[in-house]
Every structure is written in structure tokens, then in C-alpha cells.
Amino acid sequence: QVQLVESGGGLVQAGGSLRLSCAASGPFHLYGMGWFRQAPGKERDFVAAISWTAGSVYYTDSVKGRFTISRDNAKKTVVLQMNNLKPEDTAVYYCAADRLQFRNPATTRKDDYVYWGQGIQVTVSS
Numbered sequence: 001q002v003q004l005v006e007s008g009g010g011l012v013q014a015g016g017s018l019r020l021s022c023a024a025s026g027p028f029h030l031y032g033m034g035w036f037r038q039a040p041g042k043e044r045d046f047v048a049a050i051s052w053t054a055g056s057v058y059y060t061d062s063v064k065g066r067f068t069i070s071r072d073n074a075k076k077t078v079v080l081q082m083n084n085l086k087p088e089d090t091a092v093y094y095c096a097a098d099r100l101q102f103r104n105p106a107t108t109r110k111d112d113y114v115y116w117g118q119g120i121q122v123t124v125s126s
Contacts, residue, residue, distance in 0.1 A: 002026040002097040002115040009093060009120035012085055016124070020080040022095030022117060029073035032098040032106040034113055035080045037091035037122075044094065048080060049106040052098075056105035062088075085124045092119040 008020045020035070034049040048069040049058045057069055068081040078095060096113035098106075107113075 002028060002031060004095045004097060004115060004117035006093065006095050006117045006120040009122045011123045011125065014085060014087055014124055014126050016085050017081070017083045018085065018122060020082065020093055020095075020120065020122070022078045022080075024076040024078070024097070027101075028076040028097070030101040031115075032100075032103050033069075033071060033078040034096045034098070034106070034108070035069060035078075036094045036096060036110060036113075037089075038094070038119075039091040042091075044110060046108045046110060047093070049108050050078065051104045051106040052102060053104065058106055058108050060108075082122070085122075087124045087126045089122060090124050091122060093122050094119045 003025045005023045032051045035047040038044040050069045066084045071078040095117040097115035099114040
């Protein structure tokens, strides 16, 4: 089992940057990881994913070229670097781990993720 804790959220002006980190316990290195976000009144949506080997990464179209997902298996962390933030990026961001070990490529399906962090607020002001 994997436990996840997000950090690094906050308030930033449009055009600014934030770095979200997700610290894991358990056999982190065996699982693909994803970031999702949920805006008020909306569904929780996929943002980015990285396979357990970091050999495959995926992004939702709206963040391509602005967000970067990475992982450090030795430190048991996955990071979402967010640049050129926009007001529409405002949401609670969740880190998640895949239900399957060794999946490759990474999955973008929310239902494939069973381990979730508590979420962290990101607010982008215009």
C-alpha cells in the first residue's frame, strides 16, 4: 500500500509558477503516478501521469508546454512543476498512485488510481 502527502500549493498571480510535491511511503517505485485536479462544482480531472520507470509521461492538452511531471524513486517523490499558470488552473490538486504495479505506459484513467493524497489548493489570481 502507498500513502501520499501533497505539498507546495498556494496562491499565485497569473503567469507565475508553483511546484507541487507528493511524498510517498510504501513501495512507491513500483507504481505509475498521476496528478489530478478538481475545481469547485466540477469532476476530478486528469492532469499528468508518469510511469513507474519514468519512461512515459502524459499531459492533458490544456497544460502541455506549461506543466512538467517528474519522479525521484530514491526520494519517493513525484513533482508537478507548473509554469505560466492561468486562472483556469485553480483547483484542488491530488496526487495518486496506480492500482497496478509495473504498468507501462502510464495510465490517464482516474479509475486506474486507487491511492490518493488528501489534496492541496492551488489558486491563480488574474
